[in-house]
Amino acid sequence: DQQVKQNSPSLSVQEGRISILNCDYTNSMFDYFLWYKKYPAEGPTFLISISSIKDKNEDGRFTVFLNKSAKHLSLHIVPSQPGDSAVYFCATGEFGGYNKLIFGAGTRLAVHP
Amino acid sequence: NAGVMQNPRHLVRRRGQEARLRCSPMKGHSHVYWYRQLPEEGLKFMVYLQKENIIDESGMPKERFSAEFPKEGPSILRIQQVVRGDSAAYFCASSPRDATNEKLFFGSGTQLSVL
Numbered sequence: 001d002q003q004v005k006q007n008s009p010s011l012s013v014q015e016g017r018i019s020i021l022n023c024d025y026t027n028s029m030f031d032y033f034l035w036y037k038k039y040p041a042e043g044p045t046f047l048i049s050i051s052s053i054k055d056k057n058e059d060g061r062f063t064v065f066l067n068k069s070a071k072h073l074s075l076h077i078v079p080s081q082p083g084d085s086a087v088y089f090c091a092t093g094e095f096g097g098y099n100k101l102i103f104g105a106g107t108r109l110a111v112h113p
Numbered sequence: 114n115a116g117v118m119q120n121p122r123h124l125v126r127r128r129g130q131e132a133r134l135r136c137s138p139m140k141g142h143s144h145v146y147w148y149r150q151l152p153e154e155g156l157k158f159m160v161y162l163q164k165e166n167i168i169d170e171s172g173m174p175k176e177r178f179s180a181e182f183p184k185e186g187p188s189i190l191r192i193q194q195v196v197r198g199d200s201a202a203y204f205c206a207s208s209p210r211d212a213t214n215e216k217l218f219f220g221s222g223t224q225l226s227v228l
Binding site for chain 1: 171
């Protein structure tokens with residue numbers, strides 16, 4: 001019973017291009033969405049978030065888009081850099097609730113020079 | 114300003130032994146979460162604790178698993194009589210408050226291997 005799905009296990013992008021990572025969720029009650037980045041042998045680190053009252057949130061090279069009708073969110077990285085190579089997890093939770101997050105399985109991004 | 118500290122980084126146990134995983138939250142953080150990551154899967158919530166209180170343990174297996182966060186000292190995740198299926202990466206995270214929009218700070222995890 002996967003409530004959060006990241007259908008692409010891996011993505012390869014050339015340096016300088018755009019990386020687009022996708023995430024689908026099943027429960028329309030989810031109202032807060034986050035992206036975490038994880039390097040090998042490290043814990044996940046928070047990247048960016050968005051609440052359901054918005055459809056876009058931007059932070060530097062990172063932008064998250066939320067399409068509530070499609071129950072879909074995406075993370076755009078522009079321009080991609082080799083240091084962005086990591087596993088990216090989308091996660092969801094209840095805004096204002098505590099951090100009982102539901103994570104997707106992750107997408108491994110490789111950015112090539 | 115040290116981050117979330119977990120130890121050990123790697124723990125090897127034989128079936129039937131006990132595993133004790135420790136987590137010291139970031140300074141000033143009183144909310145601790147434990148998540149488990151099985152191979153090729155996302156992190157799954159296990160338990161949420163505040164000092165001396167278990168707030169939500171709905172993700173913990175009913176048997177053999179327990180967690181505590183005492184008034185003094187680190188949070189402990191304890192797994193009794195480990196089985197091979199317990200092999201996973203266990204991540205601890207902390208936050209200063211209990212709201213979802215308070216980002217979590219994760220430790221580097223403990224990789225548990227059960228032989």
